[in-house]
Amino acid sequence: MAIKTFISKKNKIINQALDNYLPAADLKPSKLHQSMRYSVLAGGKRLRPILTLVAAKLVGDLAEEDVLPAACAVELVHNYSLIHDDLPSMDDDDIRRGQPSNHNKFSPALAILAGDALLTLAFELLSDIKAVDAKKINMITKELAEGAGHQGMVGGQVVDIESEGKEIDSQELDYIHRHKTGALLKTSVRIGALMGGAKSEELTALTTYAEKIGLAFQIVDDILDVEGSSEKLGKAVGSDSNKDKATFPAIYGLSESKELAAETVEEAKEALDIFTDEANILKELADYIIQRDY
Amino acid sequence: MAIKTFISKKNKIINQALDNYLPAADLKPSKLHQSMRYSVLAGGKRLRPILTLVAAKLVGDLAEEDVLPAACAVELVHNYSLIHDDLPSMDDDDIRRGQPSNHNKFSPALAILAGDALLTLAFELLSDIKAVDAKKINMITKELAEGAGHQGMVGGQVVDIESEGKEIDSQELDYIHRHKTGALLKTSVRIGALMGGAKSEELTALTTYAEKIGLAFQIVDDILDVEGSSEKLGKAVGSDSNKDKATFPAIYGLSESKELAAETVEEAKEALDIFTDEANILKELADYIIQRDY
Numbered sequence: 001m002a003i004k005t006f007i008s009k010k011n012k013i014i015n016q017a018l019d020n021y022l023p024a025a026d027l028k029p030s031k032l033h034q035s036m037r038y039s040v041l042a043g044g045k046r047l048r049p050i051l052t053l054v055a056a057k058l059v060g061d062l063a064e065e066d067v068l069p070a071a072c073a074v075e076l077v078h079n080y081s082l083i084h085d086d087l088p089s090m091d092d093d094d095i096r097r098g099q100p101s102n103h104n105k106f107s108p109a110l111a112i113l114a115g116d117a118l119l120t121l122a123f124e125l126l127s128d129i130k131a132v133d134a135k136k137i138n139m140i141t142k143e144l145a146e147g148a149g150h151q152g153m154v155g156g157q158v159v160d161i162e163s164e165g166k167e168i169d170s171q172e173l174d175y176i177h178r179h180k181t182g183a184l185l186k187t188s189v190r191i192g193a194l195m196g197g198a199k200s201e202e203l204t205a206l207t208t209y210a211e212k213i214g215l216a217f218q219i220v221d222d223i224l225d226v227e228g229s230s231e232k233l234g235k236a237v238g239s240d241s242n243k244d245k246a247t248f249p250a251i252y253g254l255s256e257s258k259e260l261a262a263e264t265v266e267e268a269k270e271a272l273d274i275f276t277d278e279a280n281i282l283k284e285l286a287d288y289i290i291q292r293d294y
Numbered sequence: 295m296a297i298k299t300f301i302s303k304k305n306k307i308i309n310q311a312l313d314n315y316l317p318a319a320d321l322k323p324s325k326l327h328q329s330m331r332y333s334v335l336a337g338g339k340r341l342r343p344i345l346t347l348v349a350a351k352l353v354g355d356l357a358e359e360d361v362l363p364a365a366c367a368v369e370l371v372h373n374y375s376l377i378h379d380d381l382p383s384m385d386d387d388d389i390r391r392g393q394p395s396n397h398n399k400f401s402p403a404l405a406i407l408a409g410d411a412l413l414t415l416a417f418e419l420l421s422d423i424k425a426v427d428a429k430k431i432n433m434i435t436k437e438l439a440e441g442a443g444h445q446g447m448v449g450g451q452v453v454d455i456e457s458e459g460k461e462i463d464s465q466e467l468d469y470i471h472r473h474k475t476g477a478l479l480k481t482s483v484r485i486g487a488l489m490g491g492a493k494s495e496e497l498t499a500l501t502t503y504a505e506k507i508g509l510a511f512q513i514v515d516d517i518l519d520v521e522g523s524s525e526k527l528g529k530a531v532g533s534d535s536n537k538d539k540a541t542f543p544a545i546y547g548l549s550e551s552k553e554l555a556a557e558t559v560e561e562a563k564e565a566l567d568i569f570t571d572e573a574n575i576l577k578e579l580a581d582y583i584i585q586r587d588y
Contacts, residue, residue: 029449031452107383113451116409117443134428145415154407
């Protein structure tokens with residue numbers, strides 16, 4: 001499948017860039033830097049930075065290497081959020097991507113600080129960008145801060161934690177997902193679009209696309225949590241539903257959740273109608289999201 | 295004492311600005327926003343944002359209100375670091391500024407997320423600045439990220455935690471303080487200087503000043519931990535030495551530590567010799583730091 005080859009090619013480029021941007025493992029304080037590198041370089045689909053690269057290419061002609069710092073900044077934010085989410089006082093997950101989670105490998109204190117340092121490094125990476133003008137960098141910085149912050153990813157995580165063990169309605173579930181997962185996916189696409197110099201209608205179309213794949217991504221994640229294998233999911237199956245967390249299958253049922261995922265991906269693809277065939281790779285990425293595991 | 299009146303006047307302005315920049319307590323997710331506001335608006339000397347304002351005024355003619363977002367960004371970073379430092383898996387402090395620490399008032403999960411959100415909000419505030427050109431905002435963003443990050447404040451906190459219960463030498467103590475406390479104080483001054491458009495020699499002088507007061511600040515903090523009152527310190531007396539943490543009195547003795555603090559403040563003031571009497575307020579702030587409590 002062509003999209004898998006594409007993803008794997010981009011993965012190599014992104015992993016190499018992350019390796020370069022992360023502090024060296026032997027630089028003092030080395031335990032901190034080892035902890036940062038451990039989580040970020042543990043793998044992952046790199047879906048977010050890929051979306052940034054692809055969106056930038058679709059709307060502009062920046063060289064890929066010029067978009068990489070922004071793409072990697074988003075990935076660093078994603079990784080910091082995983083480290084903090086896994087903490088004992090948060091989701092208390094011992095395993096991440098088939099390996100001991102950061103606090104399990106190092107310590108809760110180091111996991112908190114490694115997360116803090118990764119979030120900070122993301123903004124440092126943006127401030128170092130030279131390929132676009134300074135005004136654009138400010139727009140991107142604002143985009144990342146909003147997507148990651150109290151009205152974005154962190155806000156979603158708070159509501160998610162508050163919902164544990166409670167019955168919540170579909171509106172609340174929607175809030176959690178639009179923020180916890182959706183916000184940063186949207187940010188990934190929009191930062192790419194802004195880097196590339198998207199026109200207003202292009203930015204709008206890509207934003208809709210991103211919102212839809214964010215939703216589809218979360219539905220699929222919830223479905224996999226019910227029927228996937230722990231291997232594919234990289235964490236214990238049922239680890240979310242076991243905690244009485246709000247999930248799509250819990251609210252809509254499994255079969256309706258699958259339909260909803262498929263419909264949402266179609267809507268994501270339709271949002272790209274204003275583009276030529278050059279947007280096909282984004283459409284394939286949308287398909288890949290729901291086909292990935294079930 | 296004139297400096298106390300000055301500090302209290304600036305405090306009011308800074309507190310008002312922080313109140314404006316922080317999300318409303320009833321905005322969803324309200325628990326998160328309450329938690330963010332609880333710690334930031336609990337008081338504190340606001341030494342860092344005051345340094346930013348004063349440094350900017352010394353070298354340029356920006357209106358104070360135009361420097362406030364940058365000054366408050368530094369204060370948000372300071373507050374996020376206190377919230378995370380107090381966590382059970384870090385310093386495990388139940389009290390901060392005479393009140394229950396954030397995780398004690400809310401929960402460890404909310405304290406982690408409120409800290410994350412405050413750090414993110416700091417960068418959002420910078421990205422919104424309109425009073426200086428975009429290039430300068432990037433410089434300031436980079437300055438904040440470096441001062442707060444893995445080679446700055448977070449790096450110092452890691453080495454501090456690693457040093458607990460161990461005998462450490464004066465070189466290691468120096469590393470901890472230059473990073474854990476010193477880095478962000480330096481950042482506060484330098485961000486003000488950059489906002490104000492400092493010339494190269496002005497920036498150098500102010501940087502030296504900031505490094506010296508950072509050191510003096512830490513020495514005094516350690517001395518107070520031995521002989522201060524819990525009321526003035528806002529945390530339990532001996533809470534650091536009880537944990538076998540590295541302190542100046544533990545390494546140099548109490549009397550030599552006091553001499554060192556006084557010498558360091560003199561050096562801070564000498565660094566300002568290139569300025570006119572307009573730098574007097576910074577000199578008074580330096581004096582204030584060591585006179586504050588003993």
